[in-house]
Amino acid sequence: MRIAYARVSTDAQELHRQLDALEKVGYDRLIEEKYTGTKKDRAGLQKLLDTLREGDTVIVESISRLGRNTLDILSIIEELDKMGVTFISLKENMDTTTPTGKAMLGMVAVIAQLERDLIAQRTKEGLESAKKRGVKLGRPQLDEQKIQDALKLYDEGNHSIKEILRLTGISQGKLYKEINKRKLQD
Known part of the structure; x- marks a missing residue:
């Protein structure tokens, strides 16, 4: 056809x-x-x-x-x-x-392979340049104090999850991860 x-x-x-x-x-x-x-x-x-x-x-x-x-x-x-x-x-x-x-x-x-290789080379060079300038690569680390504040608000029981996220600026996934981590430690 x-x-x-x-x-x-x-x-x-x-x-x-x-x-x-x-x-x-x-x-x-x-x-x-x-x-x-x-x-x-x-x-x-x-x-x-x-x-x-x-x-x-x-x-x-x-x-x-x-x-x-x-x-x-x-x-x-x-x-x-x-x-x-x-x-x-x-x-x-x-x-x-x-x-x-x-x-x-x-x-x-x-030509496509050349394009792929050039992109990989530029990416590698860019990462090396950023490292030399002291740029930290990867996900930014959350402020430990924000996590503790979120857990405290959660423990108090006076705030909804949405409110805790809004007040502390951490993600819902991170909050639940930290809550579950504590449960496993108990």
Whole structure:
């Protein structure tokens, strides 16, 4: 089955240009979506993936319709490949059944890997730089006095949990954790 996928980012945008291009090449089913490509969890994309079977073909007007960043686009195309689904992008003239299409996919994969490596390198450098400047990484430690105040208010029994959280600024999970910790010690 040839399944066409068309996406724009907002309700204000129209799909006409994509639909015209897709109709020229033909398809058996169309999945349309008006949702940002910055999110990988999209209803239309999930519907597409759920619909696909081995031997099917996905056709898009442009590879950018799958997502906004190279890593997401590549992971979607790789997922299609693992499913035994052919991918065709009209604008980029990419067809994963052809040697040229497979080569283009390989180049996209290399670029995506480079992007992943650069992100990891920048993250590592940023963390090292922060440590050198004395920045403490990780979750901030709660003030022990706040915890003791919250437990005291809890023990008094005159305040609701919501009030205790509001007055002390600690989280509900932390309060219950400390209450349970005391129970285990008794």
